[in-house]
Amino acid sequence: MxxxxxxxxxxxxxxxxxxxGAAQAGPGxxxxxxxxxxxxxxxxxxxxxxxxxxxxxxxxxxxxxxxxxxxxxxxxxxxxxxxxxxxxxxxxxxxxxxxxxxxxxxxxxxxxxxxxxxxxxxxxxxxxxxSSQGPYLKQTGVLEVPGGTASPNAPLPALDTERLLATGVNELVVSGQTGVWFGTVMANTGGIYRSPAANLAGDSGGPAVWHVPGSELPSEANGFQAAGPWAGITKAITFSFPPFEYTSSANILADLRARDAATPGGVHGAGFEVTTEP
CATH class of the missing domain: 2.40.10.10 (Trypsin-like serine proteases)
Structure with missing residues (x-):
């Protein structure tokens, strides 16, 4: 629930x-x-x-x-x-x-x-x-997990970008209204990660990146900045512990590929790649 x-x-x-009646978007x-x-x-x-x-x-x-x-x-x-x-x-x-x-x-x-x-x-x-640079997180491409468990949404064989993080050994870094947080992936239910990394209402859809082992975690010393590949988006607050859920990028990319294969002319977002622009 x-x-x-x-x-x-x-x-x-x-x-x-x-x-x-909104104004037309201007440049910049x-x-x-x-x-x-x-x-x-x-x-x-x-x-x-x-x-x-x-x-x-x-x-x-x-x-x-x-x-x-x-x-x-x-x-x-x-x-x-x-x-x-x-x-x-x-x-x-x-x-x-x-x-x-x-x-x-x-x-x-x-x-x-x-x-x-x-x-x-x-x-x-x-x-x-x-831009790949948000207020706290710089996204360095899309997460790839060679040999990992495939998303349930993945057409087989699954791509590396459609494979899921293992629980207990991987951390997500997320950002939202209260700043930047990080926490271990404690559970994975069908490609929905649960982590103590916090979010609030309104943060739905917001960014989560994988903490690359050995890279800096956000802290006062580095201006609470972090960088890593895109790993998912904010989904929900639950009654479980830890309470915060994130939809994996693997689920999204796999479903896009499946929908694209089934749709004449293709679908928006298929083959999504994070921008390299700063």
Whole structure:
């Protein structure tokens, strides 16, 4: 049993109405992991967070967040080709949309057998600049786990990017409203990691990276900064211990590949790679 974070109970039709009169995006905005996002420019709460930024195999500029941030059965779990669901920088909604939602997993579906697929794909507008550097975390590519256990979402044979971290010996470093935290992966249920690394409502979709053994952990001495490959996104606070859940990047990338293979013309986000831009 778990409690959802930041479920924005808005229909995409209402989101389109709210965004229709927004200003056109101008040049120069940097989009990065840890950026807080809105789905209507007229309300600063509730909100979600970007977990990773990069490009897909089709050349689309992509941001990844949590699927449960939206709820509309008419649009859930399918490609959204029209710009009906704009996304805004919470710190600067007047800039206009930084992108548009192309896919999200409906939260009701996530409760009934699709818990492993809680993600959202946002196609970013051409006017923004991609960055691998968030407020606390620099993402150095996508996590690869040679020979590890495959995500349940993976078409077989699974790729190294679709394999899961072992529990008890790997640490996640995450960031959100309260700063940056790290903690061991204590449990792994279908590619959903549980860790003492903390999050709050609104951090949904936010970044988690793998702590590379021997690399610096965030501390006062290094400005609470850390670097590592993208390992997942914030999912939920639960009643279990430790209470904080994260959807693995392996689950997201595997599901994207499976959906891409089954969809004529492909899907946004397939073959996602974290940007190398600073």
């Amino acid at each position: 778990y409690r959802r974070l930041c479920a924005l109970l808005l229909s995409l039709t209402l989101l389109w109405t709210a965004g229709a 905005k940097r989009v990065h992991n840890g950026m807080q996002i809105l789905f209507s420019p007229s309300a600063s709460y509730p909100f979600c967070t970007i977990g990773a930024v990069g490009t897909d195999r089709y050349g689309h500029r992509i941001a990844v967040s949590a699927g449960h941030c939206l709820s509309d059965p008419a649009y859930a779990d399918r490609e959204i080709h029209d710009d009906v669901a704009p996304v805004y920088d919470r710190a600067d909604p007047g800039f206009g949309p930084i992108g548009h939602v192309r896919y999200f997993k409906d939260p009701e579906g996530s409760r009934t057998g699709h818990i492993t697929k809680d993600y959202m794909i946002i196609e970013l507008v051409p006017q923004v600049t991609l």
